[in-house]
Structures are given as structure tokens and as C-alpha cells.
Amino acid sequence: MQLIVTAISKAYASVQAVKHVSFQINSGEIFALLGPNGAGKSSIIRMLVGMTQPDSGSIMVSYQQQHFDHVPRRLLGYLPEDRGLYPDKSIEKNLLYLARLHGLSKASAMQEMAHWLAVFDLTERRHDELKQLSKGNQQKVQLIAAVLHQPALVILDEPFSGLDPINQEKVVLFLQQLKAKGMTVILSAHQMAMVEKLADHMLLMAQGQVVLAGTLQQIQQQSQPLRQMKVGFNSSVTVSQLQQLPAINGVEPLQANHFMLTLAYEVGVADCLKQLMPLAELTQVEMQTADLHQLYLAAMTKQQPEVAA
Numbered sequence: 001m002q003l004i005v006t007a008i009s010k011a012y013a014s015v016q017a018v019k020h021v022s023f024q025i026n027s028g029e030i031f032a033l034l035g036p037n038g039a040g041k042s043s044i045i046r047m048l049v050g051m052t053q054p055d056s057g058s059i060m061v062s063y064q065q066q067h068f069d070h071v072p073r074r075l076l077g078y079l080p081e082d083r084g085l086y087p088d089k090s091i092e093k094n095l096l097y098l099a100r101l102h103g104l105s106k107a108s109a110m111q112e113m114a115h116w117l118a119v120f121d122l123t124e125r126r127h128d129e130l131k132q133l134s135k136g137n138q139q140k141v142q143l144i145a146a147v148l149h150q151p152a153l154v155i156l157d158e159p160f161s162g163l164d165p166i167n168q169e170k171v172v173l174f175l176q177q178l179k180a181k182g183m184t185v186i187l188s189a190h191q192m193a194m195v196e197k198l199a200d201h202m203l204l205m206a207q208g209q210v211v212l213a214g215t216l217q218q219i220q221q222q223s224q225p226l227r228q229m230k231v232g233f234n235s236s237v238t239v240s241q242l243q244q245l246p247a248i249n250g251v252e253p254l255q256a257n258h259f260m261l262t263l264a265y266e267v268g269v270a271d272c273l274k275q276l277m278p279l280a281e282l283t284q285v286e287m288q289t290a291d292l293h294q295l296y297l298a299a300m301t302k303q304q305p306e307v308a309a
């Protein structure tokens with residue numbers, strides 16, 4: 001399974017939701033679509049699954065020497081943004097019904113279902129009606145419903161939404177298992193800490209456009225890094241002494257005489273060290289790498305339109 005998306009655009013009435021977006025997803029990858037509310041993530045997903053067509057640009061999906069302009073239903077496991085199952089039916093009935101719709105035998109459906117219910121701690125509750133479940137448990141049933149038929153490509157629109165931290169970790173495990181089974185996964189999410197653990201490639205969007213793209217490492221290199229430095233001194237140095245240095249934008253005290261410093265924009269490390277050395281002898285200097293959450297915030301801050309003074 002490979003997807004090549006070339007310069008797709010989509011407008012709804014007066015809103016230009018997606019503007020010339022291109023990316024490629026290779027077989028077996030986990031690919032994350034990131035960006036603030038309204039960035040255009042769901043619009044891209046709806047075009048990938050064939051619910052809407054791009055106004056311009058192209059989508060090419062290749063699978064076993066066949067080519068399509070969207071992901072064919074038989075190859076797709078989809079968790080839409082607006083979920084829909086039968087609230088009056090039990091978990092088991094809902095899942096079996098969907099699995100049979102996808103052509104699974106009852107035996108394979110039962111086997112797949114048992115596996116995923118155990119992953120999500122729902123085995124004991126399989127006879128409960130969906131409407132009796134919490135929002136988080138309903139979400140877990142939806143995730144199982146999207147993959148029971150072992151699709152080649154799984155597209156999950158906000159799989160972490162409504163889940164507590166423990167269940168978010170379960171979704172991480174679920175996604176790792178899908179990858180281990182050879183499935184290709186596309187997900188949209190707002191939980192950077194989860195995405196960082198999982199995604200092979202990611203696309204960071206704002207206002208319909210690509211802001212950053214690549215692996216986490218490539219994104220760290222492309223973006224103006226949030227340059228932070230952990231330093232330690234052999235004798236007492238105060239926060240206010242550090243705040244007075246022009247090379248430093250932020251100071252966070254750590255343990256005694258140790259600090260996390262944020263370097264001022266465009267100041268080199270050597271210049272910063274020159275200003276630190278007269279204060280006391282340095283016992284530790286360690287550059288920190290920005291995590292995805294920090295990179296996301298830094299990239300999004302740059303996207304904000306400037307406010308007139």
C-alpha cells in the first residue's frame with residue numbers, strides 16, 4: 001500500500017480548507033496529520049477515503065499493482081470524526097455485525113474480536129449495550145470496529161480523543177500492534193506525546209497548508225529549534241544574574257546552581273557560554289532537543305497573524 005498525494009486543494013463555499021498539500025505514505029508506516037482545530041486534517045482524510053474529491057491535485061493509492069484515486073472500501077479501516085454504531089446493541093453484536101459486513105466468517109470475527117477486546121480491557125463488558133458504556137469505552141469499541149477485518153490501511157480521525165492517559169497508552173499499544181501486523185496507519189491527533197512515540201512520518205498543518213513535514217528528527221532539524229541548554233555552576237549563581245545576560249531569554253531553576261536556559265533568538269552557543277563563564281565555573285553544559293509538543297507550539301506561534309500594536 002502506497003499513497004502519493006500531490007498538491008491537493010479543497011474549498012467549501014468561502015473556506016479554503018486545504019491548499020496545495022503534498023505527501024507520500026509508504027507501506028507499513030504510521031503517518032500522523034497534526035495541526036490546530038480547523039487546520040484541514042479531516043478534510044484531507046475525507047478526500048483520501050473518497051467521501052469528497054479534491055478541487056485540484058491528485059491522490060494515487062497503489063496496492064498490489066492496482067491504482068486508485070482514493071482508498072477502496074475493501075482495503076480500508078476507518079474511524080471517522082463522527083462515530084456511528086448501534087447504541088441499543090451490545091459491544092459484541094455491534095462488532096460481529098460490522099465484521100460480517102466486511103465478509104469475515106463468524107469464527108474469524110470472534111477470534112479477532114476476542115483479541116482486541118482483551119487489549120482494551122473490554123472482554124468482561126462485551127454483552128453490555130453500547131449506550132451503557134462511558135465515552136472512552138465507546139471510543140475503544142469504535143477503534144476495534146475499524147480494524148476487525150484486518151484492512152491494509154487504517155485511517156483514524158482523532159483516535160485518542162475522549163480517552164484518559166491510561167487508555168491513551170492502550171491506543172498506542174493498539175497502533176503498534178497494527179503496525180506489527182503490516183497495516184499502514186494514518187491518524188490525526190492533538191496529543192503530541194503519543195504521536196512522538198508512534199509516527200514514522202508526520203505532517204504539521206495550519207490553515208490548510210503544510211508547515212512542517214518529515215520524521216521527528218527531520219522536523220527538529222527543519223524548524224528553528226527552541227534552543228534550550230541545561231547548565232550547572234560550581235558556586236552560587238542567581239536567576240536574576242542569568243536573566244540580565246543578553247544571550248538568555250528564559251531561566252528555569254533546577255536543583256542547586258543548575259538551570260534550564262532558553263537562548264535568545266539567533267544567539268550562538270559560543271556567545272552564550274562567553275557570557276556565562278564570568279559568573280562561576282561551569283560544571284555542566286548540555287544542549288536540549290525540543291520535543292514534538294514544543295516544536296508544535298513554536299511552529300504554531302509563528303503561524304499566528306501579527307497583532308497590530
Ligand SMILES: Nc1ncnc2c1ncn2[C@@H]1O[C@H](COP(=O)(O)OP(=O)(O)OP(=O)(O)O)[C@@H](O)[C@H]1O
Nearest residue numbers: 012013015017035036037038039040041042043044
Ligand atoms: N462541510 C464543510 N462545510 C464548510 N466548511 C467546512 C466543512 N468541513 C470543514 N470545513 C471548514 O474547513 C476547515 C478545515 O476543517 P477540518 O475539519 O478539515 O479541520 P481539522 O484540522 O480536521 O480540525 P479539527 O482538529 O477541529 O477536527 C475549517 O475552517 C472548517 O470550518
